[in-house]
Amino acid sequence: MAIVPEPVLVVGSVAVDAIITPRQTRDACPGGSAVFFAMAASYFAPVRLVGVIGDDFPDGTLEDLRRHGVDLEGLQRIAGGKTFRWKGRYHENMNQRDTLETHLNVFENFEPKLPASYRKTPFLFLANIQPTLQLDVLEQAGQARLVGMDTMNLWIDIAREDLARVLAKVDVLTINEEEALQLSGEHNLVRAARTIQGLGPKNVVVKRGEYGAMLFHGDDVFVTPALPLDEVIDPTGAGDSFAGGFMGYLARIGDLSGEHLRRAMIYGTVLASYCVQGFSYEAMDHLTLADVQRRFDEFSALTDFSRAKLA
Amino acid sequence: MAIVPEPVLVVGSVAVDAIITPRQTRDACPGGSAVFFAMAASYFAPVRLVGVIGDDFPDGTLEDLRRHGVDLEGLQRIAGGKTFRWKGRYHENMNQRDTLETHLNVFENFEPKLPASYRKTPFLFLANIQPTLQLDVLEQAGQARLVGMDTMNLWIDIAREDLARVLAKVDVLTINEEEALQLSGEHNLVRAARTIQGLGPKNVVVKRGEYGAMLFHGDDVFVTPALPLDEVIDPTGAGDSFAGGFMGYLARIGDLSGEHLRRAMIYGTVLASYCVQGFSYEAMDHLTLADVQRRFDEFSALTDFSRAKLA
Numbered sequence: 001m002a003i004v005p006e007p008v009l010v011v012g013s014v015a016v017d018a019i020i021t022p023r024q025t026r027d028a029c030p031g032g033s034a035v036f037f038a039m040a041a042s043y044f045a046p047v048r049l050v051g052v053i054g055d056d057f058p059d060g061t062l063e064d065l066r067r068h069g070v071d072l073e074g075l076q077r078i079a080g081g082k083t084f085r086w087k088g089r090y091h092e093n094m095n096q097r098d099t100l101e102t103h104l105n106v107f108e109n110f111e112p113k114l115p116a117s118y119r120k121t122p123f124l125f126l127a128n129i130q131p132t133l134q135l136d137v138l139e140q141a142g143q144a145r146l147v148g149m150d151t152m153n154l155w156i157d158i159a160r161e162d163l164a165r166v167l168a169k170v171d172v173l174t175i176n177e178e179e180a181l182q183l184s185g186e187h188n189l190v191r192a193a194r195t196i197q198g199l200g201p202k203n204v205v206v207k208r209g210e211y212g213a214m215l216f217h218g219d220d221v222f223v224t225p226a227l228p229l230d231e232v233i234d235p236t237g238a239g240d241s242f243a244g245g246f247m248g249y250l251a252r253i254g255d256l257s258g259e260h261l262r263r264a265m266i267y268g269t270v271l272a273s274y275c276v277q278g279f280s281y282e283a284m285d286h287l288t289l290a291d292v293q294r295r296f297d298e299f300s301a302l303t304d305f306s307r308a309k310l311a
Numbered sequence: 312m313a314i315v316p317e318p319v320l321v322v323g324s325v326a327v328d329a330i331i332t333p334r335q336t337r338d339a340c341p342g343g344s345a346v347f348f349a350m351a352a353s354y355f356a357p358v359r360l361v362g363v364i365g366d367d368f369p370d371g372t373l374e375d376l377r378r379h380g381v382d383l384e385g386l387q388r389i390a391g392g393k394t395f396r397w398k399g400r401y402h403e404n405m406n407q408r409d410t411l412e413t414h415l416n417v418f419e420n421f422e423p424k425l426p427a428s429y430r431k432t433p434f435l436f437l438a439n440i441q442p443t444l445q446l447d448v449l450e451q452a453g454q455a456r457l458v459g460m461d462t463m464n465l466w467i468d469i470a471r472e473d474l475a476r477v478l479a480k481v482d483v484l485t486i487n488e489e490e491a492l493q494l495s496g497e498h499n500l501v502r503a504a505r506t507i508q509g510l511g512p513k514n515v516v517v518k519r520g521e522y523g524a525m526l527f528h529g530d531d532v533f534v535t536p537a538l539p540l541d542e543v544i545d546p547t548g549a550g551d552s553f554a555g556g557f558m559g560y561l562a563r564i565g566d567l568s569g570e571h572l573r574r575a576m577i578y579g580t581v582l583a584s585y586c587v588q589g590f591s592y593e594a595m596d597h598l599t600l601a602d603v604q605r606r607f608d609e610f611s612a613l614t615d616f617s618r619a620k621l622a
Contacts, residue, residue, distance in 0.1 A: 022498075093498055094498070187333075188540075190540065190541035191541050194541075211523070211536075212522070221613055225522075225534040228500065228501050229499075229501065230501040262615075263616055265616070266616055293621050302532055303535065305573040306573070307611045
């Protein structure tokens with residue numbers, strides 16, 4: 001049976017990042033949740049992107065995205081505006097970081113508008129933006145077969161009611177471990193995920209960085225480690241790349257059963273592992289689906305054990 | 312083929328712990344690395360224990376250990392002495408703890424002496440004690456087929472040379488993630504484990520608490536999450552219970568191939584998961600091997616995914 005991947009629409013930030021790691025510094029890297037998501041998902045399915053940039057956004061990045069088959073009709077360019085800028089410094093262990101600067105610029109007044117051609121996109125991902133904007137997008141593309149979303153501590157703090165309204169309408173929430181605890185008010189991750197499922201999303205994907213991820217799918221639980229790497233160059237975008245691999249795989253397969261949700265977790269893991277091996281999306285930029293599958297197989301081998309009964 | 316489990320010898324601390332968790336407090340729990348290890352390993356193989364206690368150690372605990380088939384000939388009781396006491400408080404997340412009190416008592420002058428009947432024990436585990444004492448034990452039981460050891464930040468800080476002498480002689484090191492980084496001077500866990508393998512142990516088991524564990528076995532790497540639990544009562548002893556499940560399984564099977572080392576990691580995971588579900592060894596005290604196997608199967612189901620190729 002031939003696979004016909006369905007399109008995935010992502011709405012999120014498009015940014016220029018300045019990144020300081022213990023060993024290297026980059027002044028201007030393409031970044032933003034929508035960019036990482038799109039790059040990762042593009043290995044599996046056609047991607048449509050909604051976001052906003054200023055005049056200063058590098059043409060080369062737009063070319064990279066187009067080369068990945070990403071439809072940019074929904075990317076607004078504001079004449080005379082500057083793109084969202086973020087600057088951060090990673091600690092020696094690469095797991096913690098400090099935000100040094102945030103300039104919202106054109107992102108401050110972002111109003112996502114879906115081109116007519118995007119409105120029936122079957123797979124929709126609301127990356128981490130203000131919950132009211134996520135609701136806006138849902139009104140424009142509410143017929144999606146699978147809606148995923150991400151969020152962050154800021155919205156849990158200052159926009160909890162709006163966030164609850166979005167949560168009530170989505171199928172999948174991807175969220176960091178600490179944010180899951182914060183959102184739920186629990187100290188235990190299993191309970192946190194159950195509480196969050198009670199707010200709406202049947203599927204909760206908890207991202208644990210270098211420790212892997214968990215999927216709560218109805219009553220089912222799936223837990224996976226991350227791929228051990230002997231060098232991490234830049235963790236920026238790993239979570240969005242995970243989401244891109246996860247949603248992209250599902251859009252390709254079109255099967256939302258538990259078996260495929262679990263496999264989607266592994267493809268998310270694989271894309272996140274590529275992401276952190278370079279600055280920006282550099283290490284995700286020139287892969288083939290065969291490379292992705294090779295790493296999936298490698299991950300399989302790293303985690304497999306004999307499930308035989310004890311003699 | 313009938314399985315004839317070989318005996319496992321553990322040398323380590325035997326303690327009385329005072330434990331404060333966010334929800335409960337216990338003034339006097341049986342504890343110590345050798346006790347947790349012995350309880351966990353006892354489900355798989357006969358266990359021999361070398362340690363020291365004072366007059367104050369509860370008879371009930373000795374009876375519990377004997378009921379588990381643990382040979383206590385090597386347990387010294389010092390007349391007029393007091394048992395090693397530790398008091399700690401766990402934080403709300405149950406992953407961090409503060410040591411409030413440590414009284415070495417009879418443990419301060421502990422000199423492990425192996426009864427003649429113990430000297431040819433094929434599986435030996437040197438739990439976390441002073442490296443010079445670990446060396447002492449190795450001289451007394453150096454013919455073991457598999458020697459495992461644990462250590463802690465204190466010995467890395469103040470007895471690094473002695474520790475290096477032990478490391479050069481063992482087959483398996485079990486060590487916490489932070490301690491692996493400290494011992495190796497690396498910031499990356501994969502590199503840390505490779506560096507540690509260079510110090511002697513062909514097998515390095517990195518314990519990551521609620522995030523699971525990794526096994527570096529020659530050039531092979533295996534990574535596993537922990538069992539997700541919706542309630543943790545008392546994490547004390549989880550690492551030693553992991554080691555007990557790991558070594559106990561290998562002693563039962565007698566096969567040290569990569570396949571069985573990987574399975575041993577899962578049995579370690581299973582015993583650690585039982586350990587944290589009660590104070591002291593309470594939740595590990597009345598299991599059957601069928602219970603252990605049931606949880607192994609449950610863990611299998613929680614982590615399994617289809618390893619098929621991408622269509």
